[in-house]
Amino acid sequence: MPKKPMRILPEAAKNLFKKAATVAYPFEKASLYEGYRARIIFDVEKCIGCKMCMRVCPAKAIEIVLAENQPQPQTGPDGKPMPVKKIFNCIMSLDRCIYCAQCVEICPKKALAYTQDFELAQIDRKKLKLHYK
Amino acid sequence: MEILAALIYITVFPGFLFLASYGTALQWADRKIAAVMQNRVGPPWYQTLADFIKLASKEIVIPDGADVALFKALPYVAVASVSTAVLFIPVFGMPVYSFQGDLVAVIYLLTIPTATFFLAGWSSTSPYASIGSIRVMTQLFGYEVPLLLALVGPAILAGSWSIQEISAFFVSNPKLILFQIIGFVVAVLALQGKLERVPFDTPHAKNEIVGGQFTEYSGMLLALFNLSIDMEMVVGAALINAVFLGGTWNYFSFAAFAVFMVKTFAIVFLLTAIRAAMARVRIDQMVSFCWKYLAPMAMLQIVIDLYIKYSLK
Amino acid sequence: MAKITIPLGPQHPALKEPENFMLVLDGEQICDATVNLGYNHRGVEKAAENRNYIQDIYLIERVCGICSHSHVSCYIGCVEEIAKAQVPDRAKAIRTLIAELERVHSHLLWLGVAAYEMGFETMFMYTWRDREQVLDCLEMITGNRVHYGINTIGGVRRDINAQQAKEVLTKIAYLEERTKxxxxxxxxxxxxLARTQNVGKLPNKVAIERNAVGPTARASGVKMDVRKDEPYFIYDKLDFEMITYHSEDVFGRVVVRVLELVESYKIIRQVLSALPEGPIAVKVPWKIPQGEAVFRYEAPRGEDIHYVKSNGTEIPERVKVRAPTLSNFQSIPYMLKGDYLxxxxxxxxxIDPCMSCTDRAVVYDAKKGKTQVFDWEELRKYSIDFYKRKGVNFSGK
Incomplete structure (x- = not known):
């Protein structure tokens, strides 16, 4: 094999006149592709409390609980109590979540969805517990 | 009065203060140019200064079993010997001191830091540092002879052992600089070894022996060692400039200073390009490269110089 | 000079993950080396036995950060075999595509690491810069850069559209240029060359004897590649070559990996040009019928083996991971002996070591010659007692 010392130098010299490949991330916005999985959001209206998401969550980061304020039981026109949809809240532990979005996939009512909000670092761990109402 | 003047020369200009500031600036330039060559951003201009201040403010940890006095004194010896060496090299026109044989004196003064690196590793009593210091010594035997031989060539041609006279000779015979190219290449490569930079940075190759001879050093002492290497880079570049490229080119005061800055910067740029373009070689490969290629090349340069000298007569 | 023993690791600049090598040095030369593993044990296999099959996908994915798709595909291959699921062709093709993109990203990463270990920083920076392209491809298709999460039992979770395929092809073209x-x-x-040739010699015979796998074995001239020997996914329909080299040293391993990159580009082009139509997943019930299966998979580092045993519930009874690095570690002491520090x-x-893949719980009492398995409480108690004996009390009492 022919040996060529300093083989990389022409490319290095070219780079002297090029812009750096580095992305100045915190100062510049990072570009994300559509479909990047980040923070999971929750829609109270749609949740029926089947807790499938809790069952599949690998990190046990999601918890579906009964909301504190439930709607008053109503009576129908015939005087009998009408069935009322219970309201469920979702507690997301972002410090445990691994952003696999398996919960989004399994949700039968599409109450969960992923966003592209990925800048979630916090100094206080308590702030990483999100209570979706 | 003379002693006072000498002290000022050593501590302020062109000694310690000038060398330290120019050395850190060159270190930044070296890091920045290497970074740009690698297509990344590189450190901001104050990075080297910040590194120094940060290190200086850190605690000094001295390992058990180390000779405390020696351990603490070594960095100062390294800095002092480099600061002294620059007095014989033209920076602002004429060098501060000049005598027949100062070329040899400078080479010896520049060997003292290497000796302190060896002692630093050896007195640290840690396996990584011991291996590092053995490598420092082995490497010294590799590059020192080619460097000396390369510097002998111009000295023979000029018929003088004084750095000032050698550069003056080249200023009056500028065409002869072209014939020094082999010696120049040898000297630059040997200087790379002296400064322990890639491809010859085996003494403190971090992937192999962590910090090498400086493994146990911390705080101000480590900062001073780093500074001494930066200063050595300036002095080494200035020495090559004076011996091979005609020094400050007969100019005096600020014009001479500008020439000095431009030329040393160009030599450091070369050193950076070498650093960026190569992988680190093993210590045995380094020594065999120096003896198999560099030393014969330097000898060839001496032969060429002898031929030129006698054909000129 | 007297022989000295120096520790390399568990914390050392040359190692990206904790592991320990005790090197006996005679000057610069190594006369003996021992490998100590176990600094990165995380109990993944035990954790897998406490989660259901779907949760395990994401757990197994995190066995390794670089060959995450490999481990998941291997695990899912076992589960699908037990459940007798018929995976659609399109899903298989997408899995193959991700697998090859992952190989490209892993080999480029390795090339950078190798250059860095030789002190060649510029090459390290260039390869890692170019690796961003393939990471972008992975992010675009799967939704994440490292833990893709594209596999699910019975298929894949995301489809690939024509525009994405086009973008992957342009990025692959750029990478091919760079790889050349x-x-x-x-x-x-x-x-x-000085740093790689005749370094870390592993003769063909020793490679077979010490059970080397993947590029390490192929660089010693051992013809083994699960993609050829026992094709999975759609590898039997693809046209590619098994790269072997006969220099039996580090240089050979560099060459094998770089040429494998070229083969991977070829595979990616073939897969994208003939993506079969159809669904991307079939439904597989939560409860997997009783049974057991072993799946072999060619990860970027070598042959990866998973074993899954099901007891008919939705939780696996046993998941066993045999990562390629564990296999390759046997050859390291041999390669080191006689070389320079x-x-x-x-x-x-x-060998492209990946410690987090490799470390599994092993407690072996050499004096008594017996093996013991600790559970969490016992292990905790043991560690507290161990440090108490050393005069440190961590129990807080």
Missing amino acids: YYVKLATEEPTL ADVPITIAA
Whole structure:
């Protein structure tokens, strides 16, 4: 094999006149592709409390609980109590979540969805517990 | 009065203060140019200064079993010997001191830091540092002879052992600089070894022996060692400039200073390009490269110089 | 000079993950080396036995950060075999595509690490810069850069559209150009050659004897590649070559990996040009019928083996991971002996070690010659007692 010392130098010299490949991330916005999985959001209206998401969550980061304020039981026109949809809240532990979005996939009512909000670092761990109402 | 003047020369200009500031600036330039060559951003201009201040403010940890006095004194010896060496090299026109044989004196003064690196590793009593210091010594035997031989060539041609006279000779015979190219290449490569930079940075190759001879050093002492290497880079570049490229080119005061800055910067740029373009070689490969290629090349340069000298007569 | 023993690791600049090598040095030369594993044990297998099959996908994915798709595909291959699921062709093709993109990303990463271990920073920076392209491809298709999460039991979770395929192809074209440059660089730069040739020798016979796998074995001339020997996914329909090299040293491992990159580009092009139509997943019930299965998979580092045993519930009874690094570690002491200290980082890096893949719980009492398995409480108690004996009390009492 022919040996060529300093083989990389022409490319290095070219780079002297090029812009750096580095992305100045915190100062510049990072570009994300559509479909990047980040923070999971929750829609109270749609949740029926089947807790499938809790069952599949690998990190046990999601918890579906009964909301504190439930709607008053109503009576129908015939005087009998009408069935009322219970309201469920979702507690997301972002410090445990691994952003696999398996919960989004399994949700039968599409109450969960992923966003592209990925800048979630916090100094206080308590702030990483999100209570979706 | 003379002693006072000498002290000022050593501590302020062109000694310690000038060398330290120019050395850190060159270190930044070296890091920045290497970074740009690698297509990344590189450190901001104050990075080297910040590194120094940060290190200086850190605690000094001295390992058990180390000779405390020696351990603490070594960095100062390294800095002092480099600061002294620059007095014989033209920076602002004429060098501060000049005598027949100062070329040899400078080479010896520049060997003292290497000796302190060896002692630093050896007195640290840690396996990584011991291996590092053995490598420092082995490497010294590799590059020192080619460097000396390369510097002998111009000295023979000029018929003088004084750095000032050698550069003056080249200023009056500028065409002869072209014939020094082999010696120049040898000297630059040997200087790379002296400064322990890639491809010859085996003494403190971090992937192999962590910090090498400086493994146990911390705080101000480590900062001073780093500074001494930066200063050595300036002095080494200035020495090559004076011996091979005609020094400050007969100019005096600020014009001479500008020439000095431009030329040393160009030599450091070369050193950076070498650093960026190569992988680190093993210590045995380094020594065999120096003896198999560099030393014969330097000898060839001496032969060429002898031929030129006698054909000129 | 007297022989000295120096520790390399568990914390050392040359190692990206904790592991320990005790090197006995005679000057610069190594006369003996021992490997100590176990600094990165996380109990993944035990955790897998406490989660259901779907949760395990994401757990197994995190066995390794670099070959995450490999481990998941291997695990899912076992589960699908037990459940007798018929995976659609399109899903298989997408899995193959991700697998090859992952190989590209892993080999480029390795090339950078190897250059760095040799002190060649510029090449390290260039390869990692180019690796961003393939990471972008992975992010675009799967939704994440490292833990893709594209596999699910019975297929894949995301489809790939024509526009994405086009973008992948343009990025692959750029990478192919760059890879050709790296081939030239690796075979012509004298300092690189000086550091790789005749370093970390592993003769063919020893490689077979010590059970080397993947590029490490192929660089010693061992013809083994699960993609050829026992094709999974759609590898039997693809046209590619098994790269072997006969120099039996680190240089051979560089060449094998770089040429494998070229093969991977070929595979990616073939997969994208003939993506079968159809669904991307079939439904597989939560409860997997009783049974057991073993799946072999060619991860970037070598042959990966998973074993899954099901007891008919939705939780696996046993998941066993045999990562390629564990196999390759047997050859490291052999490769190191007689080499120089300076060659240690590159020799270790040449097998592309992945410690978090490898470390599994092993308690072996050498004096009594018996093996013991600790559970969590016992292990905790043991560690507290251990440190109490050393005069440190961590129990808080």
